[in-house]
Amino acid sequence: MKRCPQCNRIETDDALGFCRMDGTRLIADADVSEPATAILPGTRGNAELTTGHLQAGPSIAVLPFLNMSADLENEYFCDGLAEELLNALTKIDDLKVAARTSSFSFKGKNVNVDEIGHALHVKTVLEGSVRKSGNRLRITVQLVNAADGYHLWSERYDREMKDVFDVQDEITLAVVGALKLRLLGDAREEVLKRHTEDSAAYQAYLEGRFYWYKRSIDGLNRSIECFNRALKIDPSYALAHLGLADSYNILGFYTMRPPKETFPQAKAAATKALGIDPSLAEAQASIAYALFYHEWDWAAADATVRQAIALKPDYAIAHQYYGNFLTLMARFEEALDEFRRTIKLDPLSLIGNAALGWGYYFARQYDQSIEQLRKAIELDRNFDTAHFWLGSVYAESEMFTEAIDELETAVGLSGNRAGISASLGYVYALTGERAKASQILAELAEISREKYVSPYRIANIHTALGDNDEAFAWLERAYDDRSHLLAFLNVDPRVDFLRGDARFVDLVRRVGLPQ
Numbered sequence: 136m137k138r139c140p141q142c143n144r145i146e147t148d149d150a151l152g153f154c155r156m157d158g159t160r161l162i163a164d165a166d167v168s169e170p171a172t173a174i175l176p177g178t179r180g181n182a183e184l185t186t187g188h189l190q191a192g193p194s195i196a197v198l199p200f201l202n203m204s205a206d207l208e209n210e211y212f213c214d215g216l217a218e219e220l221l222n223a224l225t226k227i228d229d230l231k232v233a234a235r236t237s238s239f240s241f242k243g244k245n246v247n248v249d250e251i252g253h254a255l256h257v258k259t260v261l262e263g264s265v266r267k268s269g270n271r272l273r274i275t276v277q278l279v280n281a282a283d284g285y286h287l288w289s290e291r292y293d294r295e296m297k298d299v300f301d302v303q304d305e306i307t308l309a310v311v312g313a314l315k316l317r318l319l320g321d322a323r324e325e326v327l328k329r330h331t332e333d334s335a336a337y338q339a340y341l342e343g344r345f346y347w348y349k350r351s352i353d354g355l356n357r358s359i360e361c362f363n364r365a366l367k368i369d370p371s372y373a374l375a376h377l378g379l380a381d382s383y384n385i386l387g388f389y390t391m392r393p394p395k396e397t398f399p400q401a402k403a404a405a406t407k408a409l410g411i412d413p414s415l416a417e418a419q420a421s422i423a424y425a426l427f428y429h430e431w432d433w434a435a436a437d438a439t440v441r442q443a444i445a446l447k448p449d450y451a452i453a454h455q456y457y458g459n460f461l462t463l464m465a466r467f468e469e470a471l472d473e474f475r476r477t478i479k480l481d482p483l484s485l486i487g488n489a490a491l492g493w494g495y496y497f498a499r500q501y502d503q504s505i506e507q508l509r510k511a512i513e514l515d516r517n518f519d520t521a522h523f524w525l526g527s528v529y530a531e532s533e534m535f536t537e538a539i540d541e542l543e544t545a546v547g548l549s550g551n552r553a554g555i556s557a558s559l560g561y562v563y564a565l566t567g568e569r570a571k572a573s574q575i576l577a578e579l580a581e582i583s584r585e586k587y588v589s590p591y592r593i594a595n596i597h598t599a600l601g602d603n604d605e606a607f608a609w610l611e612r613a614y615d616d617r618s619h620l621l622a623f624l625n626v627d628p629r630v631d632f633l634r635g636d637a638r639f640v641d642l643v644r645r646v647g648l649p650q
Contacts, residue, residue, distance in 0.1 A: 215341025252281025
């Protein structure tokens with residue numbers, strides 16, 4: 136028996152001579168000392184992550200597959216193949232599967248499987264590698280016991296790209312067998328269900344998801360191109376419609392494009408996906424997102440997001456969306472419970488951890504918000520959204536120096552996103568630095584010539600400057616734009632100065648929020 140000195144994995148096939156995962160030459164097990172353990176930042180100190188225990192039944196984390204190809208562009212295929220396997224395994228009732236964002240947070244990190252098992256509360260880890268050359272594939276997969284690093288099962292597949300769906304089915308069934316699970320009848324059919332039979336459409340979809348996860352405007356625009364390419368090949372590909380919906384929703388929420396453009400497109404695409412596959416909880420969640428952020432149809436949004444949770448109770452994003460909705464309704468304790476449930480399901484999710492801090496912020500529990508957002512930053516110090524919200528909390532706590540530091544960091548990390556720059560202008564206005572606030576207003580006016588800038592954010596700066604008439608003029612523009620930020624009117628601390636004004640009461644009434 137031999138062991139890899141780089142990843143510390145045990146290889147049962149002595150004849151192979153090289154680690155199947157990273158190509159390192161194997162050496163005798165007795166000659167290898169235990170390597171230093173690399174712990175993902177934040178996993179030990181975060182109470183939200185360490186209070187759980189291993190799942191009582193079978194449990195698994197699917198790690199991103201290593202790209203062994205000469206072409207670095209094939210990384211999207213490796214990530215996508217692992218995610219598709221993860222999604223198939225989530226359909227098995229008796230198997231607990233770590234969420235994608237938590238599993239993929241270990242990408243590129245030298246972390247032992249026992250540490251991964253501890254952080255994600257799973258007993259087994261599925262890992263693999265892909266070598267792709269033209270239409271030829273070599274996929275190597277192994278299921279590892281997280282406690283001791285020993286293989287439960289491993290296999291290598293040499294196939295053509297057109298056979299990729301068969302390979303996925305074989306891997307899924309092999310994992311089911313290795314974990315001694317039963318998969319019969321309708322359950323087997325659901326787990327092995329294919330959303331397309333066209334490998335070219337499938338590759339375009341995987342590439343779209345790869346760029347969607349980058350959450351940048353360039354990445355999202357490219358993801359839309361990929362999803363549309365998949366749909367041109369296979370118009371009935373439900374997951375590609377869902378990908379479009381998710382892309383447009385994120386573009387709208389982060390005000391990268393006008394909300395009147397993005398949210399209706401998101402809802403239309405998600406509705407198409409749901410029409411093709413009524414069981415898609417993810418499509419229900421995307422529709423709910425557009426309902427409460429754009430259409431302000433609160434009753435329908437509530438029912439739709441709860442339907443998504445009913446369809447897929449372990450879908451962390453649906454719980455996060457429900458937390459968002461409950462926050463808008465000022466039902467803070469319920470909202471915080473949903474955000475905590477999100478983290479329990481997906482403990483290393485950056486946005487999930489930030490969302491809990493965000494919930495504390497709107498509930499005016501600033502100390503708890505600061506603590507939680509610091510934990511989110513520990514997970515990834517380059518996560519601009521966490522810095523943005525931490526700066527916002529510092530501002531409302533009158534810790535203005537810290538607020539400016541965090542917001543300046545967020546501006547840099549985000550590539551000067553207009554909404555974050557506007558928040559910096561809001562803090563300058565609060566501190567009486569009118570010249571700096573006015574300078575940011577001028578910069579935003581210049582940016583708006585080429586890119587969308589939310590009128591709501593500009594209204595915030597004028598509110599802090601004490602220019603209430605100007606603030607309301609910009610809020611009216613936000614209403615005409617159908618800005619999703621108006622959904623926060625009942626809970627946003629930045630508009631507290633305006634709450635006694637009859638114009639504000641009327642605006643809340645028109646948005647349809649509870650008085």
